[in-house]
Amino acid sequence: MEMEKAREALMVEEEASELVSRLDVRPHRAGRDASFYEGFALRGIRVDHIQPGLLTCSFKVPPRLTDSSGNLSPGAIANLVDEVGSAALHADGHHMKVSVDMSISYMSTAKVEDELEIISRVLGHKGGYSGTYVLLSNKTTGQIVAEGRHSLFGKLKSKI
Numbered sequence: 001m002e003m004e005k006a007r008e009a010l011m012v013e014e015e016a017s018e019l020v021s022r023l024d025v026r027p028h029r030a031g032r033d034a035s036f037y038e039g040f041a042l043r044g045i046r047v048d049h050i051q052p053g054l055l056t057c058s059f060k061v062p063p064r065l066t067d068s069s070g071n072l073s074p075g076a077i078a079n080l081v082d083e084v085g086s087a088a089l090h091a092d093g094h095h096m097k098v099s100v101d102m103s104i105s106y107m108s109t110a111k112v113e114d115e116l117e118i119i120s121r122v123l124g125h126k127g128g129y130s131g132t133y134v135l136l137s138n139k140t141t142g143q144i145v146a147e148g149r150h151s152l153f154g155k156l157k158s159k160i
Contacts, residue, residue, distance in 0.1 A: 042083060045118075053122035055088040058139065061114045072110040072145070077136065078102060080118060081148035085132035088120035089152065097130060097154030104148040108138075115139040128153050 049056040065076035082099055089097060110116055117139045123131035130152050136145040 045080075045084070047087075048117075050091050053088065053092040055084060055091050055120045057084055057118040057120075059116045059118055061110050061112050061116065063112050066112055069109075070111055072114075072116075074104075074106060077106065077146045078104055078148075080136060081134045081146070081150055084118050084120045085134045085148070085150035086152065088122050088132050088134075089130055092122045094125070094130060095154060097128075097152035099150065100129070100153045101151045102148055104146055106146050107144045110136075110138060110145045116145060123149075128155055130154075 044060055044062055046058045047055065048058055059080065061072045065073055067073045081102055081104055085102075086097070086099075115138070116136050118134065118136050120132055120134045123133055125131075132150045132152070134148045134150060136147070137143060138145060
């Protein structure tokens with residue numbers, strides 16, 4: 001009985017399945033082309049200011065990253081916290097690290113075509129761990145959309 005409920009909950013409607021089948025996913029040539037992920041989720045982020053440990057970006061909310069209510073989806077916000085937080089580490093001179101933990105407070109919504117300001121600061125480093133703080137706000141109203149804390153880990157030097 002429970003298994004049937006689980007299968008029902010995981011069923012994809014025909015319309016949704018059709019939309020997914022029409023996605024244009026091309027092979028990614030590393031270093032030459034944008035990957036599907038970069039072209040879909042990261043397209044439109046503009047770096048406004050960069051200095052060690054601080055990154056300020058602008059982002060106009062595209063329809064492809066909104067939920068059924070027309071709001072920037074929580075997953076897209078989490079993605080922005082992850083990517084812009086990681087980019088602040090690169091601006092601070094650190095190499096690639098992987099996300100260990102993210103804590104995000106969703107304060108208000110952002111609609112299609114709203115322009116967001118995204119500020120990311122490096123909070124600090126301890127061994128291979130680093131922490132960042134990311135703030136997303138509406139550029140027009142100043143209203144905070146979300147704030148996140150992001151911890152990452154990576155070995156400082158490769159042994160390869």
